[in-house]
Amino acid sequence: MEKILWEQWMLDTKGYTLKSGYELVRVKHQPIVWHKFIWNPWCVPKHRFICWLIIREALQAKSKLFALVICPDELRLLCGNATETHLHLFEKCVYSRSILQEMATLCQMSIPDANILQWIWQQKWSKARKDIVVCAFIACYYQIWMLRNRSRAEHSLPRPSIALNMARNSAKLRISVLKKPIFRSLY
Template structure:
């Protein structure tokens, strides 16, 4: 499983680019904090000054215990955004406070990742992209993880049974996975490496069209290896690699036709 904080981080940081509703709500309330600083002529701000602030310094102000829940929430947001202010000036954006800049301050940040440009390339099918995202994050529920949790009886690979089922093994070292990539290489008349498939597909192949097609093929291959792993777990059988390569060819062809039709 992927934590909600990681899911709500930008794609450049390994997330899905979904807005964190709680942080976005804080950023929206931050607009009211900004109005109290810089919009004294607003009717609502005049009312706040008359009822609550009564001439007090807004930056140092703290509400008393008998005040309304809504006003206390605004004051809590003011404290949450305090690091973005200095002498009433918003430090993050010279133009002043915006919800986007407030959101960037309160959300949880992660280190940038290099693989996002390959996973979210705009050519692949969404289901391939999602599984590729989990693979790049190494967050699939593989046997090593399940065995450590006491769920699985063993940690051996379900496709070859020769080593513990990790992300590196399943998509780079497993004999079944290598046979699938070998069939893909024959289909493309290319020598496919045994590791770093996404980096290989996204670099050094000339035109953007060829890179896009190769990324589609690699992502589809990842997806189908994962599906065969699940098929082995549920049904106890898997398809031959040459049949998988035919499925990949059909799916990539249909996906690219859809992309070109939309353009």
């Protein structure tokens, strides 16, 4: 592979330049399109941070802790079945899914089976509606993570309706604090 790169660089019609050499060997990634979506000012900052970690799969789910020999098992804390991974915890878990479905009902929408935030991003809604829906779902993800941690520490799990109310109240409070007339009229 290196020989091919070298030959391409040497046979470049523009001649030898440092820029052409750099462009040849650098790794090109897809542009990040979700950063403005996650870091919008309508979401509570700690919710945004947890969501950023979720997207990067950087939270310490039990599958990671088990692989590092930090915890004795990798069973899911919320539903008690098989392996706890990011995908399961925030998209597939029955407990989490019930919270997300109820939030979708409150937002008067139906959600797909996977990758809810990407689905919201692709919708042709007004910016105001997207901001409200993103704020609500990111609050849900935050509450799911906090309840997962609480269940680990206290060995008890509240009903999904409690998590939904906590997420709803924090999103509602954040939106009302920003005092935009369009948002106050929507709830």
